[in-house]
Amino acid sequence: MNSTIRSLAFGLTPAVMLIVGCGPTPPAFFRPNMVEAISPTPEKDSISADQALLPAQQQQVATIMLAMFGTPDDPVCLPETGLDPAKLRLAAGPVRSDIVGRKNGLYREHCVHCHGITGDGLGPTAAFLNPYPRDYRPGVFKYKSTERSDKPTHADLVRILHKGIPGTSMPSFALLSPIEVDALVEYVTYLSIRGETELALMRQFFELDDEDEGKLPETQEFLIAEVLEPIAEKWAVAADAEIEVPEMPTGIELAESIAKGRELFFGDKANCVKCHGVTALGDGQANDYDDWSKNIVKIEARLSGLAKSDADAAERQWAAEFGQVLSGDALKPRTIPPRNLRHGIYRGGRRPLDLYYRIHAGINGAPMPAAKGTVDPEDIWHIVNYVRSLPYGLDGELGADRTMAMRPPTPAGLASTEED
Amino acid sequence: MKRLGGIFWGLLFLAVPVLGVATFAIAPSIDVWLPKDVSVHGREIDALFYFILALTGVVFIATELLLFWFIWKYDAAARGDEKATYIQGSHTLEVVWTIVPAATLLFLAIYQMNAWANVKMRRPDMPPTVEVVARQFEWRLRYPGRDGMLGTPDDLHLVNDLHLPVDEDILVQLKSMDVLHSFFLPNLRIKQDAVPGMKIPVWFKATETGSWDIVCAELCGWGHYKMKGRVTFVSRPEFDSWLVRKYAEQEATQPAPEPSGTLVTN
Amino acid sequence: MGSIRSGYVWATLGCVALAPGCGSGRIVGPVADAAAAAALRQQLLGGDKTSEVAAEAAPTGTGWATLQGRFVFAGTPGERAVLVVDKDMEVCSKAGMKLYDQSLRVDPSTKGLADVVLFVRKASRVKEATPPAEPLVFDQKNCEFLSPVFAARVGQPVDVRNSDPIGHNTNIAGTAFNQLIPAGGSTVYKPVAETGMPISVTCNIHPWMKAYAVFRKDGYVAVSAVDGSFSLADLPAGEPLEFQVWHARAAGGLKLDEPELKWNPKGRFQVTLQPDEVKDLGTLEVPAAAIGG
Numbered sequence: 001m002n003s004t005i006r007s008l009a010f011g012l013t014p015a016v017m018l019i020v021g022c023g024p025t026p027p028a029f030f031r032p033n034m035v036e037a038i039s040p041t042p043e044k045d046s047i048s049a050d051q052a053l054l055p056a057q058q059q060q061v062a063t064i065m066l067a068m069f070g071t072p073d074d075p076v077c078l079p080e081t082g083l084d085p086a087k088l089r090l091a092a093g094p095v096r097s098d099i100v101g102r103k104n105g106l107y108r109e110h111c112v113h114c115h116g117i118t119g120d121g122l123g124p125t126a127a128f129l130n131p132y133p134r135d136y137r138p139g140v141f142k143y144k145s146t147e148r149s150d151k152p153t154h155a156d157l158v159r160i161l162h163k164g165i166p167g168t169s170m171p172s173f174a175l176l177s178p179i180e181v182d183a184l185v186e187y188v189t190y191l192s193i194r195g196e197t198e199l200a201l202m203r204q205f206f207e208l209d210d211e212d213e214g215k216l217p218e219t220q221e222f223l224i225a226e227v228l229e230p231i232a233e234k235w236a237v238a239a240d241a242e243i244e245v246p247e248m249p250t251g252i253e254l255a256e257s258i259a260k261g262r263e264l265f266f267g268d269k270a271n272c273v274k275c276h277g278v279t280a281l282g283d284g285q286a287n288d289y290d291d292w293s294k295n296i297v298k299i300e301a302r303l304s305g306l307a308k309s310d311a312d313a314a315e316r317q318w319a320a321e322f323g324q325v326l327s328g329d330a331l332k333p334r335t336i337p338p339r340n341l342r343h344g345i346y347r348g349g350r351r352p353l354d355l356y357y358r359i360h361a362g363i364n365g366a367p368m369p370a371a372k373g374t375v376d377p378e379d380i381w382h383i384v385n386y387v388r389s390l391p392y393g394l395d396g397e398l399g400a401d402r403t404m405a406m407r408p409p410t411p412a413g414l415a416s417t418e419e420d
Numbered sequence: 421m422k423r424l425g426g427i428f429w430g431l432l433f434l435a436v437p438v439l440g441v442a443t444f445a446i447a448p449s450i451d452v453w454l455p456k457d458v459s460v461h462g463r464e465i466d467a468l469f470y471f472i473l474a475l476t477g478v479v480f481i482a483t484e485l486l487l488f489w490f491i492w493k494y495d496a497a498a499r500g501d502e503k504a505t506y507i508q509g510s511h512t513l514e515v516v517w518t519i520v521p522a523a524t525l526l527f528l529a530i531y532q533m534n535a536w537a538n539v540k541m542r543r544p545d546m547p548p549t550v551e552v553v554a555r556q557f558e559w560r561l562r563y564p565g566r567d568g569m570l571g572t573p574d575d576l577h578l579v580n581d582l583h584l585p586v587d588e589d590i591l592v593q594l595k596s597m598d599v600l601h602s603f604f605l606p607n608l609r610i611k612q613d614a615v616p617g618m619k620i621p622v623w624f625k626a627t628e629t630g631s632w633d634i635v636c637a638e639l640c641g642w643g644h645y646k647m648k649g650r651v652t653f654v655s656r657p658e659f660d661s662w663l664v665r666k667y668a669e670q671e672a673t674q675p676a677p678e679p680s681g682t683l684v685t686n
Numbered sequence: 687m688g689s690i691r692s693g694y695v696w697a698t699l700g701c702v703a704l705a706p707g708c709g710s711g712r713i714v715g716p717v718a719d720a721a722a723a724a725a726l727r728q729q730l731l732g733g734d735k736t737s738e739v740a741a742e743a744a745p746t747g748t749g750w751a752t753l754q755g756r757f758v759f760a761g762t763p764g765e766r767a768v769l770v771v772d773k774d775m776e777v778c779s780k781a782g783m784k785l786y787d788q789s790l791r792v793d794p795s796t797k798g799l800a801d802v803v804l805f806v807r808k809a810s811r812v813k814e815a816t817p818p819a820e821p822l823v824f825d826q827k828n829c830e831f832l833s834p835v836f837a838a839r840v841g842q843p844v845d846v847r848n849s850d851p852i853g854h855n856t857n858i859a860g861t862a863f864n865q866l867i868p869a870g871g872s873t874v875y876k877p878v879a880e881t882g883m884p885i886s887v888t889c890n891i892h893p894w895m896k897a898y899a900v901f902r903k904d905g906y907v908a909v910s911a912v913d914g915s916f917s918l919a920d921l922p923a924g925e926p927l928e929f930q931v932w933h934a935r936a937a938g939g940l941k942l943d944e945p946e947l948k949w950n951p952k953g954r955f956q957v958t959l960q961p962d963e964v965k966d967l968g969t970l971e972v973p974a975a976a977i978g979g
Binding site (some may be wrong): 063065147274362 | 713727772852855857866869873891918935938947950951
């Protein structure tokens with residue numbers, strides 16, 4: 001009898017633990033940008049403890065964000081953001097359906113597990129993906145039809161949802177209805193505006209005068225006119241900021257255009273080979289980072305520098321706290337290799353137009369520079385034609401079907417700042 | 421008191437065939453049945469399915485009823501102290517109920533060979549209509565383009581939205597970019613694993629226009645459940661003009677003029 | 687008996703193994719004040735922006751003045767770090783030349799601290815309403831930027847040059863400018879927005895190249911020269927001017943010990959100038975502790 005009860009108890013306890021779980025699930029909440037709260041400057045090179053936001057200041061930012069943007073289940077959009085609240089309601093909140101044929105909670109159904117509930121690219125599956133999912137909070141998007149530092153247009157984001165991003169884990173959502181795609185794009189814009197506002201608020205503490213006593217003024221003039229409106233304005237004007245693309249030059253044979261493009265690819269105006277390599281396998285350089293990883297690399301370099309120097313106890317405690325925040329709130333930085341152009345996989349789209357945009361404006365958030373102003377539009381088209389011919393091989397093989405050539409090992413003496 | 425026990429278990433076992441038959445009887449009316457078949461070879465496959473269902477159904481009901489009857493008839497409580505007859509078994513019965521199922525299964529095996537060969541062995545001699553590359557978690561499509569060859573610059577690349585001509589033989593070249601997937605067209609009775617490293621031909625012919633599902637039928641990761649595509653069958657002229665239109669979009673050198681208020685759709 | 691005991695062991699281990707799964711590795715952030723947020727939201731949705739407290743009449747004066755001084759480094763600068771150069775070695779490591787980190791430049795003879803940025807946070811008036819048309823030259827040679835820190839006025843053309851025989855691209859963080867500059871070529875950039883603190887300028891082809899840029903709307907910004915001296919002319923006189931001081935190794939503001947200037951921990955000081963005054967702040971000692979990293 002005794003032993004029966006004992007074995008029952010021991011057997012049932014894990015089962016009960018599994019079933020009951022670890023407690024009630026809290027309602028979804030936006031995570032504050034803890035990395036920025038501890039280093040609230042755009043330049044992360046020489047951040048120090050006295051710049052970090054105090055807990056009271058962090059709480060003020062969280063309160064303002066709750067006031068201006070609401071919660072994941074109940075989004076709020078001030079009219080100055082230019083967002084449509086009906087579309088946000090469709091995309092926000094838990095997955096549920098009150099009306100036959102209409103599903104709410106689209107973002108949580110399709111996007112949260114990679115992009116995170118806050119749009120910070122820190123969803124549960126994010127750490128397993130290469131490349132990492134996009135963090136919307138800095139407001140930087142790579143594949144668009146506008147100039148480098150402009151926001152993407154609505155159509156650009158719709159296009160990404162339709163096509164997915166080949167070569168990454170971002171799938172195509174072409175099978176969703178246009179209304180659902182529209183709602184998701186609106187919600188992503190909302191998360192991006194929210195993230196940028198949070199960054200701006202955190203960085204404003206440094207600009208305060210002494211009389212403000214370390215508290216941001218909670219006035220319409222400051223919060224809306226000074227902080228929110230410049231951000232929302234950039235989204236509003238994006239549609240008019242599309243790059244003007246001249247027609248592809250006529251009166252020139254494709255083979256001739258490809259030959260010209262090859263000259264430019266190897267030339268020193270466009271400098272393509274410097275990063276993409278002479279074989280265009282993307283092996284010209286392997287030690288630069290995209291903006292998201294670069295911030296973490298700089299922070300980590302600074303923290304390790306502090307650990308080596310004789311910093312005082314406050315600095316060291318701040319560094320330890322920061323290290324803890326990084327382990328939970330930041331993904332391990334990865335170098336961004338230049339694109340292997342022999343693959344025929346173009347992340348931002350395979351139309352000649354898409355390649356023109358990439359070369360003309362570069363890629364925002366990535367090291368790819370803009371050729372505009374240095375390379376004439378006609379010459380950009382020649383480079384586009386050359387690049388599009390690359391997967392089909394110069395050796396007579398059908399490039400896209402053959403296995404990728406072995407990348408040469410990194411030469412000795414190439415010190416990398418991060419171990420992979 | 422004890423008799424009730426016997427009634428209980430007997431009725432419990434009787435419920436199995438009764439509910440089983442009832443479920444199958446009402447299933448078609450609540451749309452829980454085979455998906456609509458729009459393929460040429462699907463008829464044969466469905467016929468086989470129904471034949472096996474009928475055959476096994478009859479045997480199932482018979483054995484279940486027998487089971488119930490034995491529980492009911494030979495319930496110890498009803499029979500008091502009657503001792504069970506000890507028999508050594510019946511050699512004849514053993515032979516009968518081995519030979520008959522074996523013969524049935526042999527018949528089924530031979531009967532279905534034609535259907536299997538049609539779907540998996542008698543490959544039509546034609547170049548691939550489209551190459552489907554399964555990838556976590558989407559279906560990447562590549563049409564050969566005007567030169568009829570895959571892997572040339574005039575190929576059309578699309579994702580998830582497979583268009584095909586109706587009433588024509590279709591040959592799909594199936595590949596996988598990463599892990600095992602399975603190309604499953606429920607409405608065409610086609611299911612073929614996409615094995616990394618292999619190019620597997622899949623052929624079929626549709627008899628009706630319309631849009632149907634492509635689903636993944638081999639667990640491939642966390643997104644397996646939403647790895648859905650759509651196959652649309654249209655008339656040949658519509659298909660050709662769709663190819664031309666999609667290719668022009670792919671080769672666009674100017675942004676598409678967007679009528680205000682509508683979205684870019686595929 | 688033995689099997690029962692091992693069963694207990696496994697069950698206990700199982701419970702223990704499950705327990706760690708109940709925690710999340712992430713630091714819990716601040717919790718917003720829901721009531722305050724609701725009140726703030728009401729205020730933001732209602733009301734109009736123009737009803738704010740009228741701005742106090744800013745004290746203004748007349749005339750213009752000049753501010754000058756010299757930054758001197760009180761400590762000893764350590765060994766300069768050697769930059770890792772791994773590209774275009776025939777130009778960037780020509781004849782074994784080494785490239786050094788330029789973030790701390792101290793003149794050995796005068797101990798002057800170069801590349802200290804000084805700018806006015808808020809000026810009520812400007813002497814010249816239009817920015818100068820004369821372009822500011824920002825050049826790069828031997829795979830390094832020739833000016834580690836440069837300042838320009840918003841709207842003033844910056845002539846970004848490349849005097850190397852190889853191509854570079856100049857990436858001014860946070861702006862629209864990330865441009866390829868061909869060998870021997872140049873591009874003109876006109877800043878359109880003012881920066882807060884200086885922003886970094888890099889080259890993506892040669893990632894070791896680093897400089898800083900600061901753009902101000904009123905143009906009241908100076909960068910200390912090699913000997914540490916700076917001079918800001920045409921400053922508005924008769925009003926308290928708050929200056930922000932920055933150094934690449936003191937990004938949160940350069941903190942000096944100068945109580946008469948009301949030097950505050952954010953690296954700011956205040957000064958009121960008289961018309962036509964040339965105020966010399968003298969030698970401003972920068973303690974070694976102020977320069978971090």
